[in-house]
Amino acid sequence: LMRDQRGSQQAAAELLKLNLTDRRHDELLQWSDMVLQMDRLPAPVRVQWLWMRAGVAADRADWKASLDAVNAIANIVSGDPRVDATRILLMWRLAQLTEAREVLASSETLRMSQVGPSLAALLNVDDASTPARPLLISFFEQLADGNVDGARTTLASLPPMKAILKSDLETVLSRPDINSPELSVTLRG
Numbered sequence: 001l002m003r004d005q006r007g008s009q010q011a012a013a014e015l016l017k018l019n020l021t022d023r024r025h026d027e028l029l030q031w032s033d034m035v036l037q038m039d040r041l042p043a044p045v046r047v048q049w050l051w052m053r054a055g056v057a058a059d060r061a062d063w064k065a066s067l068d069a070v071n072a073i074a075n076i077v078s079g080d081p082r083v084d085a086t087r088i089l090l091m092w093r094l095a096q097l098t099e100a101r102e103v104l105a106s107s108e109t110l111r112m113s114q115v116g117p118s119l120a121a122l123l124n125v126d127d128a129s130t131p132a133r134p135l136l137i138s139f140f141e142q143l144a145d146g147n148v149d150g151a152r153t154t155l156a157s158l159p160p161m162k163a164i165l166k167s168d169l170e171t172v173l174s175r176p177d178i179n180s181p182e183l184s185v186t187l188r189g
Contacts, residue, residue, distance in 0.1 A: 057069060071087065084107045100123055139154045142154060
C-alpha cells in the first residue's frame with residue numbers, strides 16, 4: 001500500500017491528523033519515516049509533513065533536525081517569509097549567524113515585514129534595508145549598550161502598549177545596578 005502513490009498520500013494525510021509530537025507515537029513516526037515516499041507526495045502534503053517533522057524535532061530540542069526539515073520546506077516553497085523567519089531563528093539557535101544573516105539579506109519581503117527589524121536586531125544587522133527598529137527593541141539595545149540616558153529618552157517616547165506597562169520598564173531603569181557591565185553582558189545574551 002505504501003509503495004503506491006495514492007496509498008502514501010492517504011497514509012500521510014491520516015498521519016497528519018494525529019498528534020505525532022506525543023512520544024507515545026515514536027514507533028509510528030519512525031515507521032512512517034521508513035515507508036512514506038516523500039518524493040511521491042504532492043507538494044502541499046509534503047510541506048505539511050515537513051512542518052510536522054520540524055515541530056516534533058523542536059519539541060525535543062533537536063534543532064538540527066528541525067532546521068533540516070524547514071530547509072527542505074524552503075526548497076519546495078522558496079521565498080516564503082514565514083519559512084525564512086523560522087530558518088533564521090533555528091540558525092540563530094544553532095549559532096549559524098552568517099547563514100542566518102544571508103537568509104535575512106536574501107528576503108526583502110521578510111526584511112520589510114513586521115518581524116524584519118526584530119530579526120535584524122537578533123542578528124546584529126544594522127543596515128538601511130530594514131525598517132527602523134521598533135522603539136521597544138531600541139530601548140533594550142540601549143540598555144545592553146549601557147546607554148541608560150538613551151533608554152530613558154526612548155522610554156519617554158514609547159506609545160501605550162497592551163502587554164507591557166511603561167511603569168514596569170521605568171522600574172528596570174531605577175535598578176541600582178543599571179549601569180553595571182554585568183547587566184549589559186546579560187542583556188546582550
